[in-house]
Amino acid sequence: MANEALWKDLLNWQTDIHKKDEALLRRKPVHDQALPPVRKSTEILVDNVKPAGIDKLSNTSKTSTTPQSRAGKAEAEKAKGNEYFGKKDYKNAILHYGKAIDLDPTVPVYFVNRAMAYLKTNSFLEAEKDCSRGLQLQPKNVKALWRRGIALRELGRMNEARKDFETGLTIEPSNKSLLDELNKLPAVKPVEKLKSRKPEPVEQKRRLPINVIDGAYTKSKMVEQPTSLKKEPASPTSTPNVKKADPSNKPTLTPEPVQKVDAPAKKAVTPPVQTTTSTKPPSVPLKFTCPRTNFEFERDWKTYKGRGDDVLYQYFQVIPPRDYPAIFKSSLESDQFEKMLDFVDARYTKEKTPTDVYNVLWGLSRVPRIDMLIMFLDKKHQQVIQRLFDLLKSWPDEIPQEVLAKLFKIYGIQH
Secondary structure: OHHHHHHHHHHHHHHHHHHHHHHHHHOOOHHHOOOOOOOOOOOOOEOOEOOOOHHHHHHHHHHHHOOOOHHHHHHHHHHHHHHHHHOOOHHHHHHHHHHHHHHOOOOHHHHHHHHHHHHHOOOHHHHHHHHHHHHHHOOOOHHHHHHHHHHHHHOOOHHHHHHHHHHHHHHOOOOHHHHHHHHHOOOOHHHHHHHHHOHHHHHHHHHHHHHHHHHHOOHHHHHHHHHHHHHOOOOHHHHHHHHHHHHHHOOOOOHHHHHHHHHHHHHHHHHHHHHHOOOOOOOHHHHOOOOOOHHHHHHHHHHHHOOOHHHHHHHHHHOOHHHHHHHHOOOOOHHHHHHHHHHHHHHHHHHOOHHHHHHHHHHHHOOOOHHHHHHOOOHHHHHHHHHHHHHHHOOOOOOOHHHHHHHHHHHOOOO
8 A cells, every 4th residue: 555655646746847847848048038239339448549459469379378589589698698798697698598599590699699698607719719600690799709719819819819900900990999909919020020030041951951862862873882892802803993983972991981881871861761750759758848928829739730639749749737727827729628628538438548538527627617518528529528427427436426426516427
């Protein structure tokens, strides 16, 4: 009986629901119902200018989200470089100018600005390179000529610096900065006198040994004379041969010219070879002297570099590592630093002791501006440094690890 009552209640509830659904369907939907009219939109003018609406704001939002072009990013990096330069933070200024150059290397201002930051850090070779690249893009850039002239003057290349200042004055004759720098340069006359005196003794030295040796004795004479003169003492018929030789050689005794021809001929050939080949590596180390100033080092490095890596390596060994900071100062260039690392990697590791390798790396770490030089190293020389430190770590008996820990931090090596 209870189940039947429950079933009847469910049926009654179902019929009531159906009735309510039918009543809802008979009603009109909302969008078909009559609604009050909408007012017309009116335009408001403020000073005869229409206000910016939602469309205008949406357009600006779209433009702000669009990615910036490479030229725009380069200008932004240049602006950051200018900010750091104004704060005298030349290290970060160089970094941002470099990023601007990477993004757009066709703008000369980026190179010229970075050159000025290099001048502030005494990186004169880098400043010269940047100014030269800026002048390639804009040959009449007076700032580039002025800054390159300063860099060349500090590098000891006075004649090249004078040319840059003079060409800048042809473009801007009233530029006081160029006039002041030009007046600081030494006079030209003593340099010209020295140049005019040098060629005369050099030409005499070259003519004397070559003409006397090659002209007086030939290979045929030196071969024939000893054979004929050795047979003369054995036979009495050798006297007529001696008389024939008297008019040409003038001496009366045969043994003396033989000894003089044989001995000086061999000895006379070697002295001119030594004088003419004095620029070769075997004779150069005898004349190497340790530089006392940075000017002497720059001069010697430039001359020995033109003679090959062997000569430059021998010159590098003359400089004791403890004197690196006093000689190099803050003028050590990146290419010089990289060449020294190559010497240590290729030569020192094979020819020297582990302490010699450590002493060179320690001496270079005490050079001013070493952090800048390490920061601008390419991947190849970064691998060279890592390889050298791995080698030093393999010699714990000779070089303690505690001593290496300080060098690890300076060179940025993880240990």
